[in-house]
Each structure stands twice: as C-alpha cells, then as structure tokens.
Amino acid sequence: MAGRKVLIVYAHQEPKSLNGSLKRIAVEELSEQGCSVTVSDLYAMQFEPRATRNDIVGCLHNSEEFNYGVEAWEAYKRGGLSNDVIEEQKKVQEADLLIFQFPLYWFSMPAIMKGWMDRVLVQGFAHDFPRCYDSGLLKNKLALFSFTTGGSEEMYAKGSISGDIRYLLWPMQHGIMHFCGVKVLAPHICFAPEYVSEERRKEMLIAWAQRLKTLWKEEPINCSPEWYFNYRPRTASTSLNTVLGSNCI
Amino acid sequence: MAGRKVLIVYAHQEPKSLNGSLKRIAVEELSEQGCSVTVSDLYAMQFEPRATRNDIVGCLHNSEEFNYGVEAWEAYKRGGLSNDVIEEQKKVQEADLLIFQFPLYWFSMPAIMKGWMDRVLVQGFAHDFPRCYDSGLLKNKLALFSFTTGGSEEMYAKGSISGDIRYLLWPMQHGIMHFCGVKVLAPHICFAPEYVSEERRKEMLIAWAQRLKTLWKEEPINCSPEWYFNYRPRTASTSLNTVLGSNCI
Numbered sequence: 286m287a288g289r290k291v292l293i294v295y296a297h298q299e300p301k302s303l304n305g306s307l308k309r310i311a312v313e314e315l316s317e318q319g320c321s322v323t324v325s326d327l328y329a330m331q332f333e334p335r336a337t338r339n340d341i342v343g344c345l346h347n348s349e350e351f352n353y354g355v356e357a358w359e360a361y362k363r364g365g366l367s368n369d370v371i372e373e374q375k376k377v378q379e380a381d382l383l384i385f386q387f388p389l390y391w392f393s394m395p396a397i398m399k400g401w402m403d404r405v406l407v408q409g410f411a412h413d414f415p416r417c418y419d420s421g422l423l424k425n426k427l428a429l430f431s432f433t434t435g436g437s438e439e440m441y442a443k444g445s446i447s448g449d450i451r452y453l454l455w456p457m458q459h460g461i462m463h464f465c466g467v468k469v470l471a472p473h474i475c476f477a478p479e480y481v482s483e484e485r486r487k488e489m490l491i492a493w494a495q496r497l498k499t500l501w502k503e504e505p506i507n508c509s510p511e512w513y514f515n516y517r518p519r520t521a522s523t524s525l526n527t528v529l530g531s532n533c534i
Numbered sequence: 535m536a537g538r539k540v541l542i543v544y545a546h547q548e549p550k551s552l553n554g555s556l557k558r559i560a561v562e563e564l565s566e567q568g569c570s571v572t573v574s575d576l577y578a579m580q581f582e583p584r585a586t587r588n589d590i591v592g593c594l595h596n597s598e599e600f601n602y603g604v605e606a607w608e609a610y611k612r613g614g615l616s617n618d619v620i621e622e623q624k625k626v627q628e629a630d631l632l633i634f635q636f637p638l639y640w641f642s643m644p645a646i647m648k649g650w651m652d653r654v655l656v657q658g659f660a661h662d663f664p665r666c667y668d669s670g671l672l673k674n675k676l677a678l679f680s681f682t683t684g685g686s687e688e689m690y691a692k693g694s695i696s697g698d699i700r701y702l703l704w705p706m707q708h709g710i711m712h713f714c715g716v717k718v719l720a721p722h723i724c725f726a727p728e729y730v731s732e733e734r735r736k737e738m739l740i741a742w743a744q745r746l747k748t749l750w751k752e753e754p755i756n757c758s759p760e761w762y763f764n765y766r767p768r769t770a771s772t773s774l775n776t777v778l779g780s781n782c783i
Contacts, residue, residue: 298586299600334583334645337547351548352728354684390652392709393642396583400645418695435603446667448759453709456702460641479601510697514763 286501287319292380296327296387296398303433303478303486307493308386311431314497323376327397333369334400340367358408366407373405382500383428383467385457389435392453402461411465421466427505428462430454431473431493438476450474451513459508468505535750536568541629545576545636545647552682552727552735556742557635560680563746572625576646582618583649589616607657615656622654631749632677632716634706638684641702651710660714670715676754677711679703680722680742687725699723700762708757717754 293311297304308324315322325332336353338345345351346359360366366374377383387394394402406412412421434441434450441450450472458469473496475489506512542560546553557573564571574581585602587594594600595608609615615623626632636643643651655661661670683690683699690699699721707718722745724738755761 298602301599302601328584328586331584334649335577335580336639336644336646337577350550352551353547390585391648391655391713392705393648395585396645396649396652397585399640399642399648400583403639403645406640448704448708452701452759452763453705455697456641456705459697460702464640510701514701 289315289318289320289381289501290379291315291320291322291382291384292376293322293324293384293386294327294398294401295324296385296395298328302388303475303489304386304388306490307431307433307475310490310494311384311386311497314494318498323380325373325376325401327401330369332397332401334397334403336400336403340370340404341365342367354408357404361407361409370404370407373401374407374410377405377411377423377426381426383426383462384431385428386431388433389453392447394432394457406461406465417464417466419466421464424466424468426467427470428458428467429470429473429500430457433475433478435479436477437480441476455513458506459513463508469508470500470503471506538564538567538569538630538750539628540564540569540571540631540633541625542571542573542633542635543576543647543650544573545634545644547577551637552724552738553635553637555739556680556682556724559739559743560633560635560746563743567747572629574622574625574650576650579618581646581650583646583652585649585652589619589653590614591616603657606653610656610658619653619656622650623656623659626654626660626672626675630675632675632711633680634677635680637682638702641696643681643706655710655714666713666715668715670713673715673717675716676719677707677716678719678722678749679706682724682727684728685726686729690725704762707755708762712757718757719749719752720755 291311293308295304295308297308299305312322312324333339336357338351338356340353341356341360342365346356357366364371385394385398387398390396393399408414409422411423416422436447439445440447443449454472458472462469473493475493478486478489481489540560542557544553544557546557548554561571561573582588585606587600587605589602590605590609591614595605606615613620634643634647636647639645642648657663658671660672665671685696688694689696692698703721707721711718722742724742727735727738
C-alpha cells in the first residue's frame with residue numbers, strides 16, 4: 286500500500302485525548318506502510334467553520350442577493366475561493382482515503398468539522414448535479430469515520446433510547462461522503478472512553494492500530510438505507526463488533 | 535398565546551433569502567399574537583461555532599488535559615462560561631418555543647448553527663445524566679426545525695436516493711432536542727425553493743404564516759425511532775404534506 290495518500294481531518298482540542306492518540310496512531314501506522322499522510326488539525330489551524338462572503342475572493346456573481354452555494358460554485362470555477370478552502374480541496378483531491386477523527390458532539394461531528402464539509406465540498410469540486418452519489422466527483426476515494434462517543438455501546442443499540450448508532454451515521458456517511466461519490470469503509474467507534482479503565486482505552490488504541498494494518502483489504506459498506514435502517518434487529522446485549530465489521534471496536 | 539416567549543435561532547447570510555423571509559414572517563405573526571420574540575441571527579452576530587478553551591473564563595478544572603465537555607460543565611456551575619454562551623443560555627431558559635430556521639447543509643444544519651448547539655447546550659444547563667430525554671433539563675419547552683432544502687421533495691421520499699427526509703431529522707430532533715427534554719413539533723420544510731417559481735415561493739411563505747396561526751394548538755410528534763424509521767412506507771408520488779402534518783409544506 287506504499288504510495289497511497291491519506292488525509293486525516295482531525296477535530297480535537299487536546300493532543301493528549303484519546304482522539305489525539307487515535308490520530309497519532311493512524312499517522313504512524315499508515316506512514317510505516319509507506320503511505321503519504323497529511324493531517325488537517327482543525328482546531329490547531331483555527332479552521333473557519335462559517336460559510337460567509339469571506340470565502341469568495343473578488344466580486345460576487347450576484348451581489349444583490351447572496352447565495353452561498355451559487356457563489357462558492359462560481360468562485361470555484363474561476364479559482365476565486367479563499368486560500369484555506371483551496372488548500373483543503375488540494376488535500377482532498379490528492380487523497381485516496383479520508384479519515385475523519387473526532388469526538389461525537391450531539392449525534393454528529395463537532396461544528397468545526399461540519400464547517401469543513403460545508404466550505405470544502407463545494408459544487409463543481411465534489412459534486413455537480415446530476416454528478417452525485419455513485420457519479421459524484423470524488424469517486425475512487427474512500428472515507429472512514431473514526432470517533433469516540435459519550436454514551437455507552439448499550440445506549441446506542443437498536444431499541445435503546447439513543448437508537449442504533451447507525452441511524453446517526455446516515456447524514457455523515459450517506460448524505461455527505463456517498464453524495465460526493467466517496468465509498469465508505471465501516472466506521473470505527475470507541476464507545477465512552479471517558480468511562481472505561483485505562484487498560485480498556487489502551488485496548489482501543491491497539492484495536493485501531495490492528496485494523497489499520499489490513500485497512501486496504503477492506504470492502505466498503507453497501508451505503509444504502511438497508512445498511513442503516515433495515516438490517517437484522519439486535520438487542521443491547523449483542524456486541525456491535527460483529528455488526529459493524531470484525532475489525533471494529 | 536399572548537405572553538409566550540419564542541426564540542428564533544436563525545442561520546442565513548442573506549436577509550432577502552427565503553429563510554430570511556420565513557424568519558421575518560415568524561417574528562411578525564408571533565408578535566401579532568402577543569408573543570415575545572427574540573432572534574439570534576447567527577451570521578449577523580458572527581457567532582463563534584468552535585468549542586475551545588476560549589469558552590472557559592479563568593482557570594481550567596484540569597489544565598493538564600483539556601476536556602471540553604467537562605470544562606464547560608464545571609464553568610457553567612461556577613458562572614464561568616464566556617458571555618456569548620451565557621447570553622444564549624438566558625434566551626433559551628426564558629423561551630417556551632425554540633424555532634431553528636436554516637437552509638439544510640449536507641443533511642444537517644449549517645456549521646454556525648451546529649456550533650450554537652455544541653456550545654450553548656452544555657451539561658448542567660440542558661442535560662445532566664441521567665437527566666436527559668424525557669427528564670432533560672429543558673423539558674416543558676417546544677422546538678421546531680424550519681428549513682429549506684436543495685433537493686426536491688421527490689428526492690427525499692422513502693425509497694429515493696436521498697432517503698426519507700425523516701432519516702436526517704433524527705440527530706437534530708431526537709439526538710439534540712429530545713435529549714435535552716424539549717418536545718418537538720413537526721418540522722416545517724420548504725423543498726427546493728431555488729428551483730420553483732416565484733409564485734410557489736410566495737405560497738411557501740403563506741403556508742408558514744398560516745401554520746403559525748394555530749401553532750400553539752399543535753401536539754408534539756412522538757419523537758421515537760418509530761416516527762423516523764418505521765412508519766408506513768410511501769413512494770415518491772405520495773405527498774409529504776399528509777405525512778409530516780397537515781400544516782406542513
């Protein structure tokens with residue numbers, strides 16, 4: 286797998302956090318494999334999450350009524366997006382694999398990472414209707430959502446109060462990545478690291494390193510409603526490991 | 535309904551947009567009813583979406599390893615959150631109804647609004663395990679998600695490529711609002727306003743004004759997995775109007 290390019294989009298404020306360790310392990314393991322790894326450390330970069338007029342350099346396409354989607358699309362075509370967005374687009378363009386590493390905030394990614402999606406994946410670059418979903422402009426790339434949760438695995442089981450963890454993956458994996466044509470690998474989820482032992486946290490890191498060793502052999506999930514909502518029911522006592530993929534913790 | 539308090543959290547860059555008009559209509563109609571209406575115009579406020587150390591005034595609870603959730607919780611208890619967060623919490627505390635008005639970005643809310651959720655709804659203020667879901671700290675309040683989409687109603691029908699629109703409501707309505715104890719009214723969705731006639735857009739505004747006239751008589755939805763994933767299947771040709779509530783466009 287030498288020569289493959291990986292972009293890790295990372296959103297945690299604290300390098301000593303489990304997210305920080307998971308990111309570091311990915312850099313080390315993938316580099317060891319000969320991959321070229323780039324990290325966008327969003328908090329360290331003070332990445333701007335707000336989609337505003339500032340993203341458009343020069344004159345607007347329609348200065349009477351500001352439409353962000355249209356303006357970003359037009360600016361992309363003439364090379365007039367702000368530099369920070371262009372930099373991220375270059376990284377995405379070069380990458381074979383995108384890894385998103387973050388703590389789950391409110392059943393989703395932190396705002397700073399959502400802003401990365403909002404501002405970087407503009408029309409013309411990542412999609413251009415009808416070039417979306419399997420025809421999306423970022424096809425031939427892979428994505429993997431790797432995140433930690435506050436709630437336990439039991440809270441995110443089907444029939445539990447927070448619902449199956451797969452429900453909340455739909456907007457991120459299907460609505461964003463699949464929409465852009467990116468194929469999605471099984472998510473990597475560390476449940477409630479704040480409430481487990483130091484030993485268990487170490488096991489979580491080891492499991493991630495182990496998974497990365499054979500990551501390039503994995504098949505993408507079938508990113509359709511069935512995967513998210515219609516697979517066989519299970520109870521809180523059934524381990525997610527068997528459901529989210531054998532390498533998944 | 536005179537005397538009721540409403541907070542509109544609004545995220546659009548352009549006052550002349552349909553979102554801007556929907557917000558204005560809500561202010562006018564609810565004010566006419568005698569409600570007290572407050573608007574948090576996030577872009578105009580340049581609201582900060584990033585959850586960082588800057589949100590904590592003074593010393594950290596644990597300066598060795600920054601944990602945003604813990605620090606925000608501790609800061610809340612001692613009145614040490616940053617002023618912009620405290621201001622928003624006051625507005626939420628006083629409100630009987632929260633209306634979120636935004637354009638759908640990537641199957642979710644824009645990052646600037648996600649940041650409002652991330653930073654304002656901190657532990658101790660909005661939830662405090664096990665005080666969550668029906669026991670959440672914001673119970674006795676109502677919320678309503680009012681948004682515009684890029685895709686058409688047909689694209690968001692069950693069985694269509696983008697999946698049922700209800701799928702993407704799960705993280706926002708259940709994962710955020712219900713988690714905090716807030717009861718959720720049926721969403722108000724304007725599909726693809728950019729691709730319909732000026733007349734149809736006017737009808738959308740009229741429908742919203744009409745719905746607002748009887749809003750206080752509405753019953754909240756049953757915010758459980760059944761509402762989102764298990765209700766009767768329908769095809770793209772079935773109107774969403776009948777499914778999302780008779781007042782919903």
